[in-house]
Amino acid sequence: MSDQDNPFESLFIARQPVFTPEESVWGYELLFRSGADNVAVIDDESQATASVIADGLTLAIDGMDSGARVLINFPEKLLVEDAGFALPKERCVVEILENVRPGKDTLAAARRLKEAGYSLAVDDFFGQDELRPFVELADIVKMDILALESDPKRIKEGMAGLPGNVTLLAEKVEDNETFKVLRDMGFSLFQGFFFSRPEIIPGRKLTAAETTKLQLLSELSKPDFEPARLASIVQSDPSLTYRLFRYVNSVGFGPVQKITSVKRALDMMGMLQSKQWLRSVIIADLNPSPKAAELAYLAVHRAKFMESICSSSNRNVCEPDTLFMTGLFSLLDAMLGIRMGDILQSLPLDESVVEALDGNGELYDLLRLAASYERGQWGETSQRLKKLSLDSNQAELLYIQSRSWAQKMLGYSKAE
Template identity: 40%
Template sequence: MTQSSAQQQQEQPQIEPVFVARQPIFDRAERLWGYELLFRHSAEATSAAFAESSVATSKMVADGFVLAQAGLPPACMLFINFPEALLLDGAAYALPREQCVVEILENVSPTPAVLSACDKLKAAGYVLALDDYFGEADMEPFLALADIVKVDLKGKGRADIEALTRRLSRDGRKLLAEKIEDAETHALVKNLGYALFQGFYFSRPETLSGRKVSGAAASRVKLLSELGKDDYETAALSKIISSDAALSYRLLQFINSAFFSRPFKISSIGQAIAALGQRPLRHWLMAVILSDLSPTPKAKEICANSVQRARLLETLAANSGRSPRPPDSMFLLGLLSRLDALLGMEMARIIAGMPLDDEIADALLGKPNAPRSWLDMASSLEAGEWGKAEHLLGALGLNPQDAARRQAEAQVWTLQTLTSASSSPP
């Protein structure tokens, strides 16, 4: 490790090993409105979220919140699941009421003590949301307190959705449709007046007959795979960047950011390339190229998820000694893994003809192999599927605490990288 690298490592704050998953919530215009946060301390209970009150400490809530909100605009609301123990302990008061939505879990009983705790939170200015609701009688007492009702649509028929929506709409509550899995359901609840939307529909590709990748997008996708090759030369990277004024500006913004804490300013592309090194430069460029593929809010969320996944897989591969492929290949795997959602097409059509390693290509197509297992592990962490993630981490011989730490570091790196990616010359 170089002296500057060691100095950077010392200067950067140590990140608690807390698993954090962020699931996006969109408004009617498909703009990002907020996230639902799911988190768990990797060294504690094995079940999802907060299985025991001893695990669900205020400190963990605060740590997870700080990690998840990094780089988000102040108006972005963050939904946090609160089981009964946390509601009674007053853990929400550790969080800012301007940005925190207290989400009452579906298994919380509306006892007098719980209702009193919720009433005090509401009086203190906190927004309350009732989770996974679909007309359950035992949850009715919470409706009088809930500012937002999250309606669980999974497996529900159109007539039932319409009937419940009419009843809930009478009192003017904000309705959030969750577990939306297809375009038809999204259109239904949007027509019914729902304000907010959450579900796999926003991260899955919408396959359109006859659709193909545009020429510009195809060339960028091919460049991504070319950049992922081990033998890609620094001279070629320099040529790509130097020939694009906006790209050059973005690289200089990135290399001179506070993230690196450099004592002097870098003012040329040559200096930037020398300071970063070939591998970090390639990965930065790949992240920037991916971010340029689509400008929509939904696409930006998918891009951020892809870059974070790529960084997580790369650093785990570099430090575990158990990776099935070199770190660069694992970075490429993560980066390309959501191209189908980003471009709205089937993965097979996107990667056809791309110069990809057979094992990486098979993993992207969902075929079972070692890289695919790593990809599934990363996907489970992102979705907050803690039981599945823990099983996969164990099967892959990866340490959960190390994975949690590297996931947090990947989020910080992604934020910094994509901030530079969105910059443009003044």
């Protein structure tokens, strides 16, 4: 059966966070890819498409905060055929793509959604008169800041004449300086990779607590690490003990009875998963801010994906622990506000990990593959899969499984 006959086989979704001015996560935009052509939306018969979106939403929202909103791109075909009604209006925002033009059918479809209580967003608005009929119906108007070259004059021109009740969302915000300028200009929502790029704080040094945690992460990756040391680390921190019990008792290791011993819990998980759990918790605890929590999730997801995919790539030597650490450490500069080079100087990491985090070496290709999935850059993803001799279906399955694993490790899964 071909992908056209069965659209469920090749469904793949990336999600990108949308932040508030306080850098809390407001929600996510879902980016769909279907089939081998790396297209960003699914174009199929109306009911099938609605079903794919509904199934894709279920896949994507697992682990999201219950209050997080979800933006879903709608081309003209989806909009006119009322596929939006397959989505829960309390969670989802129908985003009308930039190439959809207001006409009799599209405006009628938008009004039907609006009258039914759905929220609407208009994509890539920069003042076009032809899009004004959609803007009059919209709850959210998105402006592509990169396309406007981050020019405040052009941005203000796009903002002119907008309804007073509309929420402005700046997309493709690439750095913290632009984020702050837009925040002061009146934008309420922000999307882009500014949050994953380091905002270096002059004179900022690692605190003793941060240094201890990073050294512990490094210690956990040593081949001669003693299991007894793991138990002593967890037992020394009541918070870690509580979270370990909560994790083991909720995800179904072994018997039904509750686990009340640290050693028993670690034995049931096994040494490898115990170390991975502790690493994930340590990364999540490095910075308590909402933005850092999203970065921690991305880092743990990257770590597990890189570890999982290593044996399937064309690499001569597969070192899962090394790959896990590479993904785990890859966003530390953004989390801590310190240059990556300064962080790496204080840690005795494997040279291949240091190279990858510095943008070089063999592991860097796998790190970039994970990043291209996160960003929905399907063309780059395809190129990197070919370079690494990886099957796209297998890689995507591993990516989805790694996401589920990361959610459980960090306590985001609904099952918990």
